[in-house]
Amino acid sequence: MRRLAAILIVLTALPAVLVGIAGPARAETVVAAVSDKIVEIRSNFVGTELTLFGSIERDGATVGRAHGYDVVIEILGPGEDLVVRRKNRVMGIWVNGAGVTFPSAPSYYAVLSDRPLEDISGPAVLRRKGIGERFVDIRVAGEPADPETYRTALLDVKESEGLYFADPDAVEMLTERLFIAHIKLPANIRTGGYRVRVHVFAGGALLTTTRLGFWAVKSGFEEAVYDLAHQRPLVYGLATVIMAFSVGWLGSILFQRN
Template structure:
């Protein structure tokens, strides 16, 4: 590379650095447990997310009006929501909507309502709140998200919320000091297995300042893990053993309850 080319490259880098905003804050975060084990008597758990806002010399003096949004996303999967109708006295599935690679667990926590943190445009862009989270669907041969009050989308979110797998809490993040914060992440008994990504976004005066990421994992152990591995890796053997156990149970029940 010639000296002239080096000078041009240095000038371009200088211009990029000059126009890039300096990060005046950064987030230091962690969770109380990075590996949650699911045993046969698992009944749910709560993790604690805690952290701090690290300020530097570029931070405007006196700036402490921070807002925090925590988004927890579990493993993704395809799911279906069905609509039932009563016809001739019988409830049947009349229509359905397929949701593509959506979170099996989704939680959004903040220190105050989202509409007090940012404008509607920023909320949509940063996906603040369940109504703004992108839930890709197959709609009439197309792939898109739909309006929040769509009947299938609303039913999907409602059903996940009733099982504790989708949640939105706008007073769950607590600032212990102007820069220290904490929140809890509830995990219900039927929590899906897999890796959970946690994104923490820091706002001030309606604008995103910085963000950080962490993660934790939920795994099965013991007999449940053995059964899950067998079903996944040896499907035929698992099916045969399950059928044999069902036949054995039925035979034993017929003996116990046999009338002489």
């Protein structure tokens, strides 16, 4: 019991100790907030834009940065199991081949920065932190042949749908330490929790990261329809049929000739 308590104390203290060691050189922190915690999807939803504000905080001991700061913001939509299939020609017809599954891949992935990602940091750092389309954590299920081709195909399709993108102009440094970014959300986004990671770089090194998030929810009529369809599908189906009978009946009365 005592040993357990001792371990717990050490574990609790560990981060503080580590911060203490890294303290003098890594004293920046970043605070950020998005303009809306909840994005409401209504029948007139055609996509929207959120604003993210942030500030890089320093304490007295922070060393000066000769080349200023770079900010990289990642936004990851709710996960979905995606299946990528290659089309093969079978007897002259294009047929979907066996699928390669990417479990829990982000439905939306945006990388916003103040300048191109490759100018901000090297591939070693980006790979380790999983930042950018090349390195983001989209793992393949099982061990299919040639997984990279399928991963690239996934990125291509998502990009063409406007759901994955990198925008090296989306973050604007207002001052050396204050920044603002615009998060574009197209009309075809999924509902659910969106994770936002704000990274601060200087001289190619990652200094600090903060995480926040927002929700995309269907609202009003859209919400009612969606919930009914998924929670009470029988009622939903019956309601659709009753609606169809009414429209058909109304049509025959309104346009009744003779």
